Amino acid sequence: MWSDLLLILDATLRMAVPLVLAAMGGVFAERSGVIDFGLEGKMLGGAFVAATVAHLTQSAWMGLLGAIIIGITFSMMHAFASVTKQGNQVVSCVAINIFAMGLTTVLGQAWFQRGGKTPQLPPEARFTTIELPFAEELRVVPVLGDIYYELISGHNILVYIAYIMVPLTAWIVFRSRFGLRLRATGENPLAVDTAGISVNATRYKALIINGILGGMSGAYLSTAQLAFFVKDMSAGKGYLALAAMIFGKWRPFQAMLACLLFAFAEAIQSRLQGVPLPIVGVVPVQLIQSIPYILTVVLLAGFVGKAVAPKAIGEPFIKEHK
């Protein structure tokens, strides 16, 4: 029972990584007042580029770099359309998601001709697990030793990066000078503009960070969690991340907790399949699969508290006097 629980929690931690990275990206974009449904596309694009570059260079790090570049590229498309050209932000996001879906499939088929799958990466070309010091030795310590060995040690580097990103994001958003401007831009862009700070430049900066994180979340899928890219690999995770962020009220730690909740729902799936539960009996696989989606709907419906978005979200900033 104890070891089962540890394994489920371990899986939860790992499955939450792409959600956490993307959700932190979402925090930056939306705190600056730019809607970002495009995380799904960035994740998908990042996953494809990471797997392709890692395959070509045999280096997971180069893959990660490629994923970050494509993430920033998509973010900049979004920024250009919705910040500079003041286009509709939701439409721009939908465009990025559909574009990413088409591009990854078309290029995947054209380059590898395996029905949208990229070649399997050897262990050297992906992010493999890292044993933290003394993990084996400390196992003898009851409870804490197990937790250290199973939960804290033995993940790949991206997992650690993701969880470091949470306090880092919180610090940047709530404690740094940039964070103050970021939040002000999302709440009251006119005031920011009056103070002599460029609203659009702040939004661009936020979206660059957003692109980096979105791309990284994709790289995790194809070069850490799995060792290849398959089409539609992100399977809605970008949207789940965004939902987690909204549920976390645009705050990094709360968003992370929501991501962990989604990941937990995913992690128990394989455990619940075909297992008769008390009272309800065997739950159909499909119902278990739909838990994250139903959970999202229920959480967003605000049955657990009302979410208040940054005030200026979705509105392009238009200076009155040019």
Added chain:
Amino acid sequence: MNEKTENLVLVVLITTVNLLLAFIISGLVIWSVGEDPWFALKTMLYGAFGYDEGIGYTLYYTTNFIFTGLAFAVAFHCRLFNIGAEGQAYIGGLGVGLVCLWLEELPFVVILPAAIMASALFGAIWGAIPGYLQAKRGSHVVITTIMFNFIASVLMVYLLVNVLIKPGQMSPETREFGENGWLPQMHELFSWIGIQITPTPLNLSLFWAFICAFFVWRYIWHTRWGYEMRTVGANESAAVYAGINVDRNIIIAMALGGALAGFVGINEIMGFNHRILLNFQFGYGFTGIVVSLIGRNHPFGILLASLLFGILYQGGAELAFETQTIDRHMVVLIQGLVILFAGALENLFRPQLQALVRSLFKTSTPVAASG
């Protein structure tokens, strides 16, 4: 009057320029994977128009896009992003299939209206729930409708694998329903009047799509309800002061959108597949977004844009068949670019084109300049 023409010219010009940009970039992608864009274009056009079978398929896809395009447009006039046409179409098809299986002993004239009502009802429910959650609970309709797409997909797998599957069969499909529940296909109609054409899935649903487009136009611009809906979309607080029930309009707009998307089921299930199967709606819902944005959310524009995407779909299938490297998903890529340029970046060349149109109208009709 002149201002109206000026605007129309501007809209057509902007749309054309943006579409061209999207196509040029798509051409670059085709070129970059080592195919000849010119050959690709010719293949696509031939595939879409070159022979009667191609035309049939083109119009059959067009039918689906009219429904999903209208589904997006109706909600959009209320400032709602209905990304859920995919799921609404799927569930609508479930409704059609259930009616056809259940009533198959009855004559066609009874089944048809029942099936139309069922598809509308099922789709409407799938659209109205996110609408309700948006109106009453403030949950963003984009995320909710996307989640409803996923839920619809899982639900259909469950129903087809466990409940509706034809016994003794491996693939998750229902049995084929009786011929009383088949919507006549075009080649059958043509053969009744003595003209032989190659059988295609194109069926009577195309006319139903035209009728829907007409009614959506009437509804949005020529009824009180449509006016209320547009007011909510244009300015919610103004609508409140005018005594309009905002919540109710949001729910109605989403339900209507869902119902329209549900009609995809008539075309797919009653008109072609004659059974319920997995993923018959795949991709049509998302294309509806593109179609509506290009068509400026106006039924007439949607008809034209649907035809354009019917051509792209059928032409794209031909292209994928003819070449090794180009996948059917090329059309998804093109869609993404079209949404980007014609939707999100619609202001890209607006100032220049506006100046151009202004100068054209000034020189030809000096009256317009004064007004």
